[in-house]
Amino acid sequence: MSRHGGTRVGSGRSKLSPEIKKKSYKVYMNIETSQQIELFGVGESFSSKVIDLVQSEIKNRSHIKEMRFIDLFAGIGGFRIALEEFGHKCVFSSEMDKYCQKVYEDNFKDTPSGDITQISENSIPDFDILTAGFPCQPFSYAGRQEGFNDKTRGTLFFDVLRIIKAKRPKMFLLENVKGLKSHNNGETMDIILSSLKELGYDVHWKILDSHKFGVPQKRERWYCVGFDKKVDFKFPIQTNPNTTLKDIVDVEAKHPDLELSEFEKSRIQHHFSSSEIRVPHDNSMYAPNTKKGKHGVFSFLKSDKTLRFHIGDAAKTQIQEAYYCSLDSVAPAIIAAREPKLWDISRRLSVDECRKLQGFPDKFIFNVSNLQAKKQLGNSVAVPVIREIVRNMLYYYK
Numbered sequence: 001m002s003r004h005g006g007t008r009v010g011s012g013r014s015k016l017s018p019e020i021k022k023k024s025y026k027v028y029m030n031i032e033t034s035q036q037i038e039l040f041g042v043g044e045s046f047s048s049k050v051i052d053l054v055q056s057e058i059k060n061r062s063h064i065k066e067m068r069f070i071d072l073f074a075g076i077g078g079f080r081i082a083l084e085e086f087g088h089k090c091v092f093s094s095e096m097d098k099y100c101q102k103v104y105e106d107n108f109k110d111t112p113s114g115d116i117t118q119i120s121e122n123s124i125p126d127f128d129i130l131t132a133g134f135p136c137q138p139f140s141y142a143g144r145q146e147g148f149n150d151k152t153r154g155t156l157f158f159d160v161l162r163i164i165k166a167k168r169p170k171m172f173l174l175e176n177v178k179g180l181k182s183h184n185n186g187e188t189m190d191i192i193l194s195s196l197k198e199l200g201y202d203v204h205w206k207i208l209d210s211h212k213f214g215v216p217q218k219r220e221r222w223y224c225v226g227f228d229k230k231v232d233f234k235f236p237i238q239t240n241p242n243t244t245l246k247d248i249v250d251v252e253a254k255h256p257d258l259e260l261s262e263f264e265k266s267r268i269q270h271h272f273s274s275s276e277i278r279v280p281h282d283n284s285m286y287a288p289n290t291k292k293g294k295h296g297v298f299s300f301l302k303s304d305k306t307l308r309f310h311i312g313d314a315a316k317t318q319i320q321e322a323y324y325c326s327l328d329s330v331a332p333a334i335i336a337a338r339e340p341k342l343w344d345i346s347r348r349l350s351v352d353e354c355r356k357l358q359g360f361p362d363k364f365i366f367n368v369s370n371l372q373a374k375k376q377l378g379n380s381v382a383v384p385v386i387r388e389i390v391r392n393m394l395y396y397y398k
């Protein structure tokens with residue numbers, strides 16, 4: 001029998017199933033940690049000692065598994081995606097916009113209840129975690145007010161408060177625009193924090209930028225977490241600021257609906273055909289009595305590769321009139337009815353690209369108009385930021 005070529009029956013290793021097949025991982029650790037693994041791990045090899053320790057710690061943390069949560073001002077369920085990833089169960093949701101309800105139902109097979117102001121806290125099932133990206137509204141400071149709680153009456157935040165007060169969840173996660181911090185000279189935020197503390201919660205807040213969580217969108221938002229006991233909570237560390245729109249834009253995608261108008265294209269072309277840094281545009285293009293007609297428009301390519309149009313003279317250009325990003329830049333925060341536009345590929349972003357900007361999964365479906373889908377994504381949370389905050393909430397709530 002020849003010893004070369006061919007495959008002998010019964011030779012070689014049989015294929016292992018993916019569940020038991022082992023993969024190698026490179027892990028960096030200091031000497032002290034490796035000594036501790038040798039000391040505390042059970043097993044014959046270093047590798048089996050590491051696996052033993054990791055698995056026992058996973059078991060240790062299993063108390064955080066399968067918590068019940070409620071999704072208030074649910075929109076299209078950005079919070080829900082992140083919490084379900086960790087194995088938690090949504091037991092109640094509320095959203096009153098019918099288009100959001102439809103997208104929510106299509107994706108989660110669950111229809112949210114409507115107007116939260118009409119829902120009694122007693123009819124909500126018990127839960128451990130509350131999430132809410134509540135609309136920011138001014139509080140009334142007039143009249144006789146007993147406590148912080150009373151100052152919020154009549155606002156949608158009051159509904160968040162009354163539910164927390166009645167149901168006493170272990171923790172909550174709130175989200176709002178960055179401007180909440182300075183709204184009404186900081187008084188709005190003070191009332192929010194004080195009223196949550198008045199209910200006995202340990203409260204922490206921070207402004208975080210989505211771009212530092214892996215999506216090419218500068219979206220700074222106010223996040224607030226609270227616990228029913230003292231928790232040494234830390235917000236996730238912001239890293240990963242290297243993504244740009246190139247990472248999510250499909251440059252091959254073309255659709256007439258996405259194209260910029262001829263007027264926009266000609267203004268962009270005018271900018272790049274000039275050698276000036278701050279390029280003046282033709283005032284006669286604009287009605288003389290408008291701000292543009294009176295003061296003129298200037299365009300300027302910033303070092304972050306975004307092209308900005310301003311109204312004013314060359315030196316005094318404080319009114320921003322148009323904003324175009326590019327494949328090498330980051331998108332500004334997407335908001336309802338304003339999707340980012342790119343000057344270098346002369347188009348606006350598609351629904352799918354806006355979905356990626358918010359870190360929603362590929363399988364997420366939008367059976368509504370593109371206009372509705374973009375509005376919903378503009379109002380939603382960036383899932384990667386929520387995922388990291390939730391991870392820390394579960395970790396620090398021992």
Ligand SMILES: C[S@@+](CC[C@H](N)C(=O)[O-])C[C@H]1O[C@@H](n2cnc3c(N)ncnc32)[C@H](O)[C@@H]1O
Nearest residue numbers: 073074075076078095096097115116133380381
């Ligand atoms: C900022 S969005 C929150 C989006 C959500 N976090 C997401 O990830 O999609 C606020 C939502 O609250 C909803 N809303 C406003 N008032 C409401 C009310 N009284 N009851 C229920 N939902 C309400 C709006 O329709 C809107 O979708």
